[in-house]
Amino acid sequence: MTADTFDAAERAMWAGRAAAYADSFARLCAHPVTPLLDAAGVTxxxxxxxxxxxxxxxALAALARGARVTAVDADAGMVAAARDRGVDARVAVLPELPFPAGTFDAVVGNFVLNHLGRPRAALAELRRVLRPGGRLAVTTWAARRGAGQELLGQACAAGGAVPPARLPRLxxxxxxxxxxxGLAALLAEAGFRRAEATELEWEHRAGLDEWWGGAAGGVATIGLVLTSQEAGTVVRIRQEYERLAAGYADGEGRLxxxxxxxxxxxxxxxxxxxxRR
Structure with missing residues (x-):
């Protein structure tokens, strides 16, 4: 799959999913925000x-620190949701941003690199809009996955899901x-000094229906897989999901x-x- 095809598939996958994301996986992705802002030196x-x-x-967490925040996203629905929360947000698509060189003191990207067909070109562009000496901090999912990350995928496999042919593949x-x-080396290649990376581990707490709701709402790759199945297959996947999820119950009604x-x-x-590449 070419980079352009990957990017187009990613944008199509996220279009119209802002509300479903906000009600499900958004809390998961919020976990690294504090260390992300700390790593970027946001004050x-x-x-x-x-x-x-x-x-x-x-963006909201940075505003709470007193930062001057500009936000961008490739999806108009996400931008509208951010604006509704008081964020100065606009539509812009990496690897080309509508800002002069050296505009920002810091740049953060929370789970963005994993959705880009040209991660190296994107990092070069983020370097361009940073002032010399400015800080970049990014998060992405690791090759080593926590057991909870596999739950929905395991349920799909056990329920007989057939992955669609149109899944984005980098x-x-x-x-x-x-x-x-590997991630630190990628930043160093893009022209970032003292590039360092670390793993973050945490337990995300979510209700049974909340965690299911993201996939059922078509969010991310797992959502594309689930919503591509026939109705009977979805019923079987839900049954398998409930069976497997019992192993993650925290005794207080959540996973x-x-x-x-x-x-x-x-x-x-x-x-x-x-x-520069």
Missing amino acids: EGTGLLDVGTGTGTA DPAEDFPRTAE ALPHVALLAAGTAQPFASCR
Whole structure:
């Protein structure tokens, strides 16, 4: 799949899903926001770009710190949701952003790289809009997955789901190792000094229907898989989901779902001293 095809498939997959995302997986993706902002050095007065803002969670947390926040997202529905929450958000699509070079003191991207067909070109563009010495911090899902991340996929497999042919698949030439070392190396290649990355582990707590609702609403790849099935298959998947979910019950009416992600950060070098792709 070419990078353009991957990007088009990702945008189609997320179109119209802002409400379903807000009611389900948005809380999951909010977990790394505090360490993400810390890694980017976001404090009072920081000029921040939140790229791939979604419904605006990271942007709002930065505003609470007193930062001057601009947010962008490729999906108009996400932008509208963020604006409704008081975020200065607009539609913009990586790897081309509508800002002059050196505009921002810091850039954050919370679970954005995993939705891009050209991660290297995207990082080069984020480097461009940062001032020299500005900080970038990003998160993405890791190759090592927490057991809770597998629940919906296991239910789909056990229920007989047939993955659709149109699932977005990144061109191997654009991929990178989804490890702390691999992500740090990707940032260093894009011209970020002192690039470092680490794994984050946490248990996400969600209700049975809440966790199901994201996939049933078509959110992300698992949502595309689930909503592509025939009605009888969906019923079987739900039955398998309830059976498997019992192993994650926390005794208080919710699920405790272990997750693993990567957090990386680095400092922008001047363009004269870094290689641009």
